[in-house]
Amino acid sequence: xxxxxLATVWLDGCSGCHMSILDMDERLVELSEQFELVYSPLVDYxxxxxxxxxxxIEGSVSSDEDEHKIRQVRAHTGVLVSLGDCAVTGxxxxxxxxxxxxxxxxxxYKGNGLLQEQVPTTRLPSLLPRVRPVHEVVKVDxxxxxxxxxxxxxxxxxxELLAGRVPDVAALSRFGA
Ligand code: SF4
Numbered sequence: 001x002x003x004x005x006l007a008t009v010w011l012d013g014c015s016g017c018h019m020s021i022l023d024m025d026e027r028l029v030e031l032s033e034q035f036e037l038v039y040s041p042l043v044d045y046x047x048x049x050x051x052x053x054x055x056x057i058e059g060s061v062s063s064d065e066d067e068h069k070i071r072q073v074r075a076h077t078g079v080l081v082s083l084g085d086c087a088v089t090g091x092x093x094x095x096x097x098x099x100x101x102x103x104x105x106x107x108x109y110k111g112n113g114l115l116q117e118q119v120p121t122t123r124l125p126s127l128l129p130r131v132r133p134v135h136e137v138v139k140v141d142x143x144x145x146x147x148x149x150x151x152x153x154x155x156x157x158x159x160e161l162l163a164g165r166v167p168d169v170a171a172l173s174r175f176g177a
Contacts, residue, residue: 008041082134083149144173
């Protein structure tokens with residue numbers, strides 16, 4: 001019988017949640033025997049597969065590229081997990097929400113002493129007017145708060161999902177922890 005498939009996805013986050021996945025250390029080796037990793041920034045797969053059983057999502061939805069990606073992931077995923085406070089609430093990326101995007105870009109790219117100050121207009125995803133948590137854009141099945149969630153929490157969540165159970169996340173993790 002084929003193994004369940006697992007993906008990890010990186011939207012607007014600092015990669016700390018992915019680092020916490022790696023912090024499972026030797027347990028990651030043990031766990032990885034139970035699934036096939038089919039898409040992740042940690043490996044070199046370019047295309048999201050036609051079907052993935054479990055997808056762990058780091059980061060919030062901040063750009064048109066993020067929005068396109070998460071809609072595509074949702075359409076091809078069985079159990080979608082919001083992993084970490086940025087995915088669950090918007091967290092750090094959403095601190096820009098009170099600032100209009102043009103003002104924000106001017107602040108970042110102009111008046112900072114660089115030569116040829118200008119806002120880039122090509123080869124960059126467009127920022128959405130407001131950063132949103134993942135569940136405001138697509139349906140989320142499991143919420144795992146934490147900044148980042150601990151390796152222990154991620155291990156338990158993934159183990160429970162692979163066993164076909166719904167993890168009791170409230171007993172495992174809390175916002176900011
Ligand atoms: Fe980084 Fe925390 Fe956001 Fe995870 S929840 S991506 S660790 S800021």
